[in-house]
Amino acid sequence: MKSSVIVFPGSNCDRDVVVALKKFKIENQMVWHDNSTLPKSDLVILPGGFSYGDYLRAGCIASKSPIIEDIIKHAKKGGLILGICNGFQILIETGLLPGVLLRNKKLRFLSKNVYLKVTNLENKFCINYKNNNIIKLPIAHNEGNYFANDKILKNLEDNNLIAFKYCSNKGDINTENNPNGSSNNIAGILNDTKNILGMMPHPERLIDPILSGTDGSFMFEGLLKSY
Amino acid sequence: MKISSEIITKHGLKQDEYKKIISLIGKEPNFLELGIFSAMWNEHCSYKSSKKHLKKLPTKNKNVIQGPGENAGVVDIGDGDAIVFKIESHNHPSFIEPYQGAATGVGGILRDIFTMGARPIATLNSIHFGDTNHPKTKILLNGVVSGIGGYGNCIGIPTVGGEVKFDSSYNENILVNAMAVGLVKKNKIFYSKAEGINQPVIYVGSKTGRDGIHGASMASAEFDNNLEEKKPTVQVGDPFTEKLLLEACLELMKDDSIISIQDMGAAGLTSSSVEMASKGNLGIEIDLNKIPCREKKMTPYEMMLSESQERMLIILNSNKIDNAKKIFKKWGLDFSVIGKTTNTKNLVLNFKNQEVANLPLSSLSSDAPLYARKWKKFVTPKIKKQNIDFKKYKILESLKTILMSPNNSEKSWVWEQYDQTVMGDTIQKSGGDSAVVRVHGKNKGVAITVDSSTAYCLANPIAGGKQVVCESWRNLIAVGSNPIAITNCLNFGNPEKDEIMGQFVECIDGISQACTYLDYPVVSGNVSFYNETQNRAISPTPTIGGVGLINNLNNMMTRNIKEVGSYIIVVGKTSGHLFQSEFYKEVVGIKDGPPPDVNLFNEKNNGLLVQKLISKKILNAVHDVSSGGILVALSEMCISGKIGAKIKIPENNIDLHEYLFGEDQSRYLIEVNEKNKDDVSSILEKNRIYYEIIAKTQKANLYLDKKFNISLTELSKINSMWFKNYFNES
Numbered sequence: 001m002k003s004s005v006i007v008f009p010g011s012n013c014d015r016d017v018v019v020a021l022k023k024f025k026i027e028n029q030m031v032w033h034d035n036s037t038l039p040k041s042d043l044v045i046l047p048g049g050f051s052y053g054d055y056l057r058a059g060c061i062a063s064k065s066p067i068i069e070d071i072i073k074h075a076k077k078g079g080l081i082l083g084i085c086n087g088f089q090i091l092i093e094t095g096l097l098p099g100v101l102l103r104n105k106k107l108r109f110l111s112k113n114v115y116l117k118v119t120n121l122e123n124k125f126c127i128n129y130k131n132n133n134i135i136k137l138p139i140a141h142n143e144g145n146y147f148a149n150d151k152i153l154k155n156l157e158d159n160n161l162i163a164f165k166y167c168s169n170k171g172d173i174n175t176e177n178n179p180n181g182s183s184n185n186i187a188g189i190l191n192d193t194k195n196i197l198g199m200m201p202h203p204e205r206l207i208d209p210i211l212s213g214t215d216g217s218f219m220f221e222g223l224l225k226s227y
Numbered sequence: 228m229k230i231s232s233e234i235i236t237k238h239g240l241k242q243d244e245y246k247k248i249i250s251l252i253g254k255e256p257n258f259l260e261l262g263i264f265s266a267m268w269n270e271h272c273s274y275k276s277s278k279k280h281l282k283k284l285p286t287k288n289k290n291v292i293q294g295p296g297e298n299a300g301v302v303d304i305g306d307g308d309a310i311v312f313k314i315e316s317h318n319h320p321s322f323i324e325p326y327q328g329a330a331t332g333v334g335g336i337l338r339d340i341f342t343m344g345a346r347p348i349a350t351l352n353s354i355h356f357g358d359t360n361h362p363k364t365k366i367l368l369n370g371v372v373s374g375i376g377g378y379g380n381c382i383g384i385p386t387v388g389g390e391v392k393f394d395s396s397y398n399e400n401i402l403v404n405a406m407a408v409g410l411v412k413k414n415k416i417f418y419s420k421a422e423g424i425n426q427p428v429i430y431v432g433s434k435t436g437r438d439g440i441h442g443a444s445m446a447s448a449e450f451d452n453n454l455e456e457k458k459p460t461v462q463v464g465d466p467f468t469e470k471l472l473l474e475a476c477l478e479l480m481k482d483d484s485i486i487s488i489q490d491m492g493a494a495g496l497t498s499s500s501v502e503m504a505s506k507g508n509l510g511i512e513i514d515l516n517k518i519p520c521r522e523k524k525m526t527p528y529e530m531m532l533s534e535s536q537e538r539m540l541i542i543l544n545s546n547k548i549d550n551a552k553k554i555f556k557k558w559g560l561d562f563s564v565i566g567k568t569t570n571t572k573n574l575v576l577n578f579k580n581q582e583v584a585n586l587p588l589s590s591l592s593s594d595a596p597l598y599a600r601k602w603k604k605f606v607t608p609k610i611k612k613q614n615i616d617f618k619k620y621k622i623l624e625s626l627k628t629i630l631m632s633p634n635n636s637e638k639s640w641v642w643e644q645y646d647q648t649v650m651g652d653t654i655q656k657s658g659g660d661s662a663v664v665r666v667h668g669k670n671k672g673v674a675i676t677v678d679s680s681t682a683y684c685l686a687n688p689i690a691g692g693k694q695v696v697c698e699s700w701r702n703l704i705a706v707g708s709n710p711i712a713i714t715n716c717l718n719f720g721n722p723e724k725d726e727i728m729g730q731f732v733e734c735i736d737g738i739s740q741a742c743t744y745l746d747y748p749v750v751s752g753n754v755s756f757y758n759e760t761q762n763r764a765i766s767p768t769p770t771i772g773g774v775g776l777i778n779n780l781n782n783m784m785t786r787n788i789k790e791v792g793s794y795i796i797v798v799g800k801t802s803g804h805l806f807q808s809e810f811y812k813e814v815v816g817i818k819d820g821p822p823p824d825v826n827l828f829n830e831k832n833n834g835l836l837v838q839k840l841i842s843k844k845i846l847n848a849v850h851d852v853s854s855g856g857i858l859v860a861l862s863e864m865c866i867s868g869k870i871g872a873k874i875k876i877p878e879n880n881i882d883l884h885e886y887l888f889g890e891d892q893s894r895y896l897i898e899v900n901e902k903n904k905d906d907v908s909s910i911l912e913k914n915r916i917y918y919e920i921i922a923k924t925q926k927a928n929l930y931l932d933k934k935f936n937i938s939l940t941e942l943s944k945i946n947s948m949w950f951k952n953y954f955n956e957s
Contacts, residue, residue, distance in 0.1 A: 010471070140380070
């Protein structure tokens with residue numbers, strides 16, 4: 001499996017993702033945002049960070065980068081795209097995923113481990129969570145409060161396009177366990193054809209028992225398995 | 228412009244200092260030259276009051292590669308790796324404008340690290356605020372925390388630890404001390420000393436604006452009533468540009484293009500050019516028309532004194548200009564050849580084809596004033612033996628009062644605003660005895676802690692200075708590391724006053740004694756004087772940033788209790804010292820009296836023994852006993868491990884309150900399971916280390932016979948409620 005991690009000015013989780021890809025033996029190349037052609041890839045990852053310092057609006061300026069045109073083509077051909085944190089924000093700004101990401105409900109940056117329920121196990125990113133669909137991953141963001149109109153939310157729910165929801169350690173999905181105020185506790189969503197996943201939590205940060213968990217590993221192993 | 232005595236005063240210079248300027252340069256300085264002197268001769272840049280005493284600190288051991296005098300200190304951690312670290316204050320600007328003040332404090336200290344070729348791997352901070360009821364405290368706390376987070380989160384360096392303290396002495400002078408740690412290959416360290424004549428001087432990074440002008444002079448004076456007027460002296464940070472600058476510099480550092488490099492921090496272009504040239508015993512000539520400016524019509528005076536952030540000065544190998552230019556262009560940063568090194572030993576500034584300043588560099592650096600200020604020895608006030616009716620203070624109620632007090636409460640409200648896990652190597656985050664960050668790609672780690680002890684230092688500067696170093700050392704021992712060295716940030720009031728200077732001299736004495744005894748030298752730091760407003764100074768606050776090495780991460784230790792049915796042992800002798808304790812301060816309301824003394828012999832002995840036990844892998848958990856004493860330490864171990872304990876007090880002549888809340892030094896709590904109990908006891912006995920078994924772990928409750936029984940859920944709730952209540956959050 002070949003992956004491309006796109007690096008924007010201000011990306012800061014690019015190295016972390018590459019460490020994870022290497023660990024699971026996914027062949028990766030770093031692609032500078034200024035390139036106008038995407039090298040041949042099965043998986044494109046938009047990493048976390050503060051592309052363009054989050055100026056104007058998180059992800060907004062990066063969504064106009066030269067590389068984006070090719071990424072949209074890749075998406076239309078059914079290629080896999082994973083957007084993590086700022087990457088999710090960029091996917092929303094490009095229009096590849098619906099809705100918006102508002103500032104967190106408490107208007108503060110929030111960095112902590114949260115529990116997630118994997119609510120769609122039928123996509124290439126999540127197939128490996130079948131035996132364990134309540135997982136723990138870190139979040140670290142200022143604008144992760146997913147918001148969309150009722151029609152979009154209904155479409156997401158009805159077509160099972162929500163990949164992750166914030167929940168308690170037992171899997172209860174409620175306001176108390178919604179860290180940022182997201183509609184329907186949404187932490188990650190898929191596009192209609194389920195080849196694009198945008199998520200606020202960071203799977204690449206929990207791939208090692210010494211880092212207090214390995215729930216992120218399942219995603220990378222699953223991607224490899226589904227390839 | 229004629230230099231009047233009013234202009235001299237406005238530049239923070241004394242009349243006799245002005246006379247000295249004239250005698251050094253043999254002429255009246257022009258306005259620009261006066262500005263340059265003001266920037267270089269202020270306390271913040273010249274260390275004129277502190278230098279004499281800082282010399283007493285030990286600065287070397289077998290691991291030290293670079294001690295004080297560079298952008299940051301460097302220590303060897305083996306395998307060709309080295310750790311670069313430093314702590315610095317950003318107190319004055321943070322009080323005037325908390326968000327930007329704190330943010331640029333983080334930005335500044337990070338530049339000190341990557342200037343030396345290191346990739347920053349962690350930041351920590353020590354922040355002190357006034358009384359929680361003071362009208363400014365809430366706004367300042369909120370602003371500082373979001374400023375620290377705003378900068379660190381954006382640039383993508385984890386904020387892994389720190390401390391947040393409250394005390395009314397900081398009402399009008401908060402403290403924001405930021406520490407950064409970086410990792411570098413031992414043979415790829417960059418220094419600031421210029422070398423070679425006619426080498427190009429390069430300006431890279433952000434453009435120069437009109438912000439932060441006279442920032443360093445502002446930070447070298449007391450505050451008065453006109454605080455609002457000082458806002459333009461505060462710099463404005465742009466972490467996004469700093470991220471680009473970081474990547475561009477590290478990219479350029481891959482080969483030997485750079486001869487020397489220095490960040491433009493306090494006193495901006497002035498201090499960076501002066502320091503680089505004078506360290507190399509060279510001269511430097513700058514064409515100010517080449518400075519990238521943010522605004523039109525900026526004057527030489529503004530350019531030289533601006534403290535705009537995210538800028539670096541580089542002396543480059545002359546044949547590497549094109550390649551360097553390409554790198555900075557890729558990252559969208561300014562790159563300008565602004566001058567060259569010369570053999571004149573002078574700083575020469577040209578503007579519009581005219582020489583606008585010409586000063587011998589020695590007059591700005593080595594010949595700058597140095598003062599042996601008068602200081603007064605601290606006299607321990609006589610304290611009557613307190614006859615306290617301890618029965619009035621129920622143990623559990625006292626514990627609750629301490630655990631829910633702002634200084635002792637759990638601080639996740641703060642940490643959760645900092646990205647602690649970016650870079651994927653944070654093994655222990657805030658909340659433990661020390662943070663632990665893995666050396667990327669290896670199975671070893673760096674332990675880092677930041678500590679201060681305001682009350683102890685005020686009550687006795689020598690004992691306090693000693694204690695805070697020991698506390699730092701102990702925190703590093705507790706996570707299983709081998710302490711290497713420290714960086715210090717010395718925050719004090721106005722040094723022109725005998726008592727304040729006395730606090731400074733004696734705190735240094737204490738720090739020096741402990742550092743020498745523990746072979747735990749000082750490799751970098753800074754001094755912040757004039758933390759004083761309308762004659763009210765802060766309590767003396769030396770902040771110590773300590774760094775240790777864990778050679779094998781499998782031997783790392785944590786403080787949370789691991790299993791039911793194991794034993795809690797207190798290592799070290801308890802005599803029940805209550806003066807300056809949390810129990811006296813928070814519960815009884817006694818604020819005077821001496822701090823606990825530190826016996827350095829016991830400190831070292833107990834610490835090295837705990838280290839040995841950890842390396843033998845026969846301990847479950849370790850936690851140092853500090854503010855609040857044994858009972859608070861035990862509660863913290865229980866809360867973090869979600870396992871309770873049944874306390875059984877060993878027979879002795881000490882009152883129960885003294886035993887449980889006393890703050891005697893050099894002690895640790897260790898958790899040992901049944902299997903290892905005999906081993907541990909026999910090692911302790913063989914080494915003649917005093918120890919007592921004080922509890923056995925059990926499910927869910929903390930229990931003391933006939934006194935109390937409380938569930939951990941409740942205890943944890945009590946410990947974590949203060950910040951939420953303060954900010955009206957559920």
